[in-house]
């Protein structure tokens with residue numbers, strides 16, 4: 041199938057893109073890498089009247105460290121995230137996760153901003169944003185909004201973005217000494233969307249978690265920062281403590297049934313991921329920001 045007829049405008053600046061979005065309201069759609077938008081249009085799941093192509097806006101592309109924050113432009117492609125020494129040094133969770141996003145051809149065009157705005161609950165990068173305590177930076181004609189990742193994803197393909205706003209950047213605190221990360225997903229084939237996945241970031245002191253952020257994906261209508269993590273922080277993690285956290289996790293998750301997996305299978309897989317994650321994190325403290333994971 042082919043997309044319905046649509047008009048096309050190449051934005052010349054962020055201001056110009058916002059003018060176009062405001063003028064056309066819900067009838068316009070932003071185009072970044074096109075790896076989710078174009079398939080949805082070709083399947084006629086959506087039929088925008090105007091495509092606003094922001095792909096040439098260099099100001100939205102790039103990776104920089106400013107002070108203790110890593111700033112990633114919305115148009116930064118998956119392939120650039122994967123190859124970035126700054127990401128490897130300061131947010132190695134992302135380097136590991138990106139290898140699981142689709143296939144090379146898609147990673148060559150797909151962008152961080154597009155992935156977050158698309159908000160597929162089975163996507164890897166939204167969960168990484170939760171685990172990494174990201175701030176999502178959004179711009180509209182009235183100015184900038186800075187939204188905590190936990191508040192950004194609001195449902196299946198739904199976010200806090202309005203149709204008249206652009207996601208412009210993501211800000212991440214730099215990984216600290218004693219930071220540790222874990223990423224694992226279950227998928228039918230490498231590169232497929234996950235059936236269940238976990239992106240986690242921790243601060244480990246000795247054999248104890250001083251902080252632990254467990255972001256599960258593909259087990260609900262959005263990425264989920266598990267409250268069960270609190271049961272593992274500032275305590276000796278014994279098998280009983282881990283079992284208690286696992287039971288709490290199963291209680292708080294509300295996975296969906298679909299043709300890939302039942303809700304109970306997803307809940308089970310989430311518990312398996314937790315059981316793998318905790319010992320891996322406790323045994324794998326990074327010697328320092330920039331050190332090996």
Ligand SMILES: Cc1cc2nc3c(=O)[nH]c(=O)nc-3n(C[C@H](O)[C@H](O)[C@H](O)COP(=O)(O)OP(=O)(O)OC[C@H]3O[C@@H](n4cnc5c(N)ncnc54)[C@H](O)[C@@H]3O)c2cc1C
Pocket residue numbers: 069070071072073074075076077078079114140141142143146149150151152153154155157158162163164165201205206207208231232233234
């Ligand atoms: C076969 C296949 C397999 C895939 N597998 C995976 C996978 O395993 N994991 C995964 O995470 N993804 C997967 N993807 C999706 C891929 O990662 C996309 O690149 C990504 O989801 C969207 O990025 P994009 O830049 O292509 O966005 P686009 O397709 O251009 O846009 C996606 C949506 O976001 C909106 N948007 C884009 N940029 C902005 C912005 N800056 N501000 C506001 N709104 C914006 C668009 O209007 C559109 O609604 C797969 C895609 C394909 C085709």
